[in-house]
Structure formats: C-alpha cells, structure tokens
Amino acid sequence: MPAHTGTQLLLLGTAGGAATYPVRGAGASARSGIASAIVVGGRVHLVDAGQGVARQLTFADVAGAGPAHALRPLRAVYLTHLHSDHTMDLVNLLHCGYVQGWPDAPVDVFGPGPRDGVPGAPTDRRRAGAHLGTTRFLERLIDAFAADFDDRVSASRRPEPSTLVTAHDVLPPAGSADVSAGIPPVDPWFVAEYPDLRVTATLVDHGEMLPSLAYRFDTEAGSVVFSGDTSPSPNLVRLAQGADILVHEVIAARYATWQYGPEPLTERQRLAAATVMAKHTPSDQVGAIAEAAGVRTLVLTHLVPASVPAALWREAVRGFSGEVVVGEDLLTIPVGR
Numbered sequence: 056m057p058a059h060t061g062t063q064l065l066l067l068g069t070a071g072g073a074a075t076y077p078v079r080g081a082g083a084s085a086r087s088g089i090a091s092a093i094v095v096g097g098r099v100h101l102v103d104a105g106q107g108v109a110r111q112l113t114f115a116d117v118a119g120a121g122p123a124h125a126l127r128p129l130r131a132v133y134l135t136h137l138h139s140d141h142t143m144d145l146v147n148l149l150h151c152g153y154v155q156g157w158p159d160a161p162v163d164v165f166g167p168g169p170r171d172g173v174p175g176a177p178t179d180r181r182r183a184g185a186h187l188g189t190t191r192f193l194e195r196l197i198d199a200f201a202a203d204f205d206d207r208v209s210a211s212r213r214p215e216p217s218t219l220v221t222a223h224d225v226l227p228p229a230g231s232a233d234v235s236a237g238i239p240p241v242d243p244w245f246v247a248e249y250p251d252l253r254v255t256a257t258l259v260d261h262g263e264m265l266p267s268l269a270y271r272f273d274t275e276a277g278s279v280v281f282s283g284d285t286s287p288s289p290n291l292v293r294l295a296q297g298a299d300i301l302v303h304e305v306i307a308a309r310y311a312t313w314q315y316g317p318e319p320l321t322e323r324q325r326l327a328a329a330t331v332m333a334k335h336t337p338s339d340q341v342g343a344i345a346e347a348a349g350v351r352t353l354v355l356t357h358l359v360p361a362s363v364p365a366a367l368w369r370e371a372v373r374g375f376s377g378e379v380v381v382g383e384d385l386l387t388i389p390v391g392r
C-alpha cells in the first residue's frame with residue numbers, strides 16, 4: 056500500500072460503545088471501536104484507542120512499510136476520556152509497539168487528569184477515587200500485564216515497556232473550571248506542540264465521566280477538532296471556531312427504537328435510553344453545532360448504534376451548510392484545501 060502523503064485525517068474505527076455487532080445479517084456492523092488519527096509529517100497522532108486500533112493501524116499502514124512496521128510512525132496518543140470503548144486497545148498498542156519498536160519513543164500519551172484535579176468534581180471514594188487520571192491508568196495497565204512484559208523484556212533484552220511511553224495528565228488550568236454547577240465556559244488551553252502540530256483542548260460534557268476532553272489540532276495545512284464524547288457543548292463550539300474539519304460524535308436521534316425495537320418500551324428501557332441520550336449529541340442536533348463553529352466539513356463518528364445505515368446518518372443532519380461526511384473505518388480525508 057502506498058504511504059500516506061500530506062496532512063490527513065484518518066478514521067480507524069467509527070463505532071461508539073462496545074463493538075459487538077454481528078458482521079452479517081440484521082443489525083450488522085463491521086465498524087471497529089472508536090479511534091482516529093491526524094497524520095502529519097509521516098507521523099501518527101492517535102485520538103482514542105478503541106477496540107481494534109492496532110489492527111486498523113496495520114491495515115492503514117501509514118508509512119507504507121508493511122504490517123510488521125505499521126505501528127512505528129506512532130508519535131502520540133490523545134485520550135478524550137477514560138471510557139473503555141475509547142481506551143480498550145491501548146495496552147494492545149503498547150504490546151504491538153513493543154514488538155515493532157517506536158523510533159520516536161517515548162510516545163506521548165495525553166489524557167484526562169485525575170477527577171479530583173477538577174474543582175467542584177465529586178469527591179466521594181466511588182466517583183473520585185475511581186478516576187485517578189491517565190498517568191495512573193497507564194501505570195496500572197503496565198502493572199496488570201507485568202507477567203507478560205517481564206517475560207518479553209528478559210527474552211528480548213529490550214528496555215522496559217514503561218520507558219516507551221510518557222503519560223501526561225491534561226486538566227484545565229488551575230482555577231478556570233469549577234464544575235459544581237455543571238460544565239462552565241472554559242477558554243481552550245494549550246496541551247502540546249510538535250514541529251508540525253499544535254494541540255489545544257477544552258472541557259466537554261459527558262455526564263458523570265468527568266473530566267472529558269475535546270482536542271484541536273492546528274497544522275500548516277489546516278485544523279481538525281475532535282469532540283470526544285459529549286452532549287451539545289458550547290465549549291466545543293468555541294474550540295472548533297473556524298476549523299477545517301470537525302470530527303463529532305453522534306447518537307441516533309431515534310436511539311431508543313434502534314436499541315430496543317418499536318414502542319412501547321419498558322420503564323427500564325426508557326430510562327436507560329434517556330441516560331445514554333443525555334451524554335451524547337443526537338444526530339439531528341450535530342449540524343447546528345458545526346454551523347455555529349463555522350467549520351467547512353463535519354465528519355460523523357462514534358456512531359451509536361453502529362448498525363444504523365450510513366444514509367440515515369446523513370439524512371438526520373440538519374442546519375449545516377458545509378460538507379457532511381459519514382465516517383467509515385479506514386477513510387482518509389486530506390486536511391486543507
């Protein structure tokens with residue numbers, strides 16, 4: 056496969072939630088778990104690491120160097136939040152990257168900082184103590200796989216896996232975001248800079264999963280924003296102002312019907328559907344967000360449920376005057392005109 060050239064948005068997996076759909080027949084979807092990337096200067100900046108990410112990067116083969124080297128261009132990972140459908144295969148990426156080697160190691164892994172680092176966030180043990188941030192998350196992953204890593208280190212005489220990655224906890228600047236009365240307006244803040252890429256972030260609203268982040272990537276060719284998981288978010292609109300591409304999560308406006316079948320729903324089903332809907336952006340509202348942000352292209356991803364046909368996602372978008380792209384696994388979109 057030829058190497059990717061120029062600056063590109065690469066969709067690796069486009070399913071939201073656990074990717075457990077049948078591959079054929081009724082309700083089928085072959086979509087992998089949520090993961091996307093910006094490819095710039097031949098390097099991969101990965102946003103989220105859902106189910107199948109290492110395999111999808113292998114299929115994408117950004118460097119055109121073949122499957123045994125397909126993970127080598129990885130430069131950095133950006134986790135939007137710590138839900139498992141966004142992080143499930145991070146450890147697999149670490150295993151595969153360990154085998155292939157990362158020329159740019161340590162690979163930077165950015166993600167939300169600890170919950171108690173956000174003023175006003177719940178502090179009880181169950182809700183605060185469960186979220187210790189990305190640095191601890193990565194340490195725990197490496198700990199959990201110690202038996203395997205130990206064996207590989209002694210067999211290969213390579214460095215410890217922990218030396219291959221550098222974790223970074225991302226939080227709003229101190230004092231800028233008290234969330235005791237909900238997600239407040241926040242100025243986008245600086246996260247990282249590379250020679251060909253600058254990264255900023257904001258706080259979005261994903262219910263109890265706090266903190267949840269959206270990221271903006273500015274390159275010489277253009278800019279791309281990833282919403283992460285969020286209900287309609289004024290902070291996201293602000294972060295995405297004038298971007299070339301907005302990659303936005305979406306849930307079917309008729310989610311309950313897709314998930315549970317025709318009415319009437321049981322009380323439990325109705326409550327479960329309402330809870331999920333409140334944390335995400337319905338497909339008939341995402342167009343207005345892209346319009347308010349003034350972006351050129353809206354890319355729908357994190358499709359929930361993933362089994363909804365592409366044509367129906369497109370039809371659901373209202374009030375956006377730009378181009379709409381329904382995300383597909385392994386789709387690449389050039390950044391810039």
Ligand SMILES: [Zn+2]
Binds near residue numbers: 284
């Ligand atoms: Zn989520």
